[in-house]
Amino acid sequence: MGATTFEDFRDVLNTAAGNACRCSRSALADTIARLAPGATLWGSPELEANWAGLTSELAALGITVRVDSSPTTTRDQPWGITTARAAISESGSVILKENRLNERSVSLMTERLIVLCASSNLHPSLDDAARILREIAAEGSSYATLVSGPSRTADIERQLTIGVQGPGELHVIVVDDEYIESA
Numbered sequence: 611m612g613a614t615t616f617e618d619f620r621d622v623l624n625t626a627a628g629n630a631c632r633c634s635r636s637a638l639a640d641t642i643a644r645l646a647p648g649a650t651l652w653g654s655p656e657l658e659a660n661w662a663g664l665t666s667e668l669a670a671l672g673i674t675v676r677v678d679s680s681p682t683t684t685r686d687q688p689w690g691i692t693t694a695r696a697a698i699s700e701s702g703s704v705i706l707k708e709n710r711l712n713e714r715s716v717s718l719m720t721e722r723l724i725v726l727c728a729s730s731n732l733h734p735s736l737d738d739a740a741r742i743l744r745e746i747a748a749e750g751s752s753y754a755t756l757v758s759g760p761s762r763t764a765d766i767e768r769q770l771t772i773g774v775q776g777p778g779e780l781h782v783i784v785v786d787d788e789y790i791e792s793a
Contacts, residue, residue: 615699615732616784622702626759628780630702635787638726639667645724645781646689650674654692654708654716661693661726681715690720690777694727695754696742697782700735703758704782707746710753717755723777725757729786 620630633641638661642651651668653675658665665675675691684690694704704725708714717723733739746754759780 615734616729616786618734619697619699619702619732619782619784622699623759623780623782624702626702628702628759628782630782630784632729632784632786635785638783638785639664639671639673641783642668642691642724643671643673646673646722648672649689650676650687651689651691651724652684652687652716652720653677653690655713656693657691657726680712681719684715685719687720689722689724690716691724691726692716694725694731694782695746696731696733696739697727697784698733698736698739698756701756701758703736703756705739705742705746706755706757708753708755714753714755717757717777720777722779723757723781725780725782727782727784729784729788732784 616630616632620632623630631641651673653665655677657675657677668675678684692706695707696705697703698705704727706717706725708717717725731742733742743754757780
């Protein structure tokens with residue numbers, strides 16, 4: 611992944627009030643621990659399948675991951691964590707593949723959301739990421755979400771409110787094994 615692609619992604623996401631950082635896989639648990647020290651994270655069902663060993667690494671740092679994504683228990687939890695199928699630099703968006711309501715509850719109902727994305731899944735443009743959307747459709751999945759920052763809504767009087775119909779904070783961690791942490 612070129613630095614420009616990540617930097618473009620981060621800059622665009624920042625304009626939408628989201629946050630992005632990059633780390634190596636070996637630094638992933640520490641990076642999450644800096645964002646949510648001592649937290650309980652409500653994880654999506656595919657988390658451990660996509661990031662083997664991560665829940666154990668987080669537990670060693672005092673962070674609990676609960677993979678109970680039923681809407682009634684996930685609603686209004688302080689932190690959620692999920693995996694992006696892809697990210698798009700030009701829009702600062704992540705693509706989430708979540709077929710069932712239980713899978714979507716983490717990304718839609720927690721107050722703050724951490725999204726993990728492999729650097730190999732970071733694309734310069736929506737045109738470049740269109741293949742991912744075609745793959746999701748071909749798998750019979752009927753639900754893909756493009757998330758471009760924290761949830762926002764405004765009423766008729768133009769009063770902007772953050773976090774009403776989704777998380778109020780969005781943190782994307784791009785995991786790049788070629789990335790070297792600076793001291």
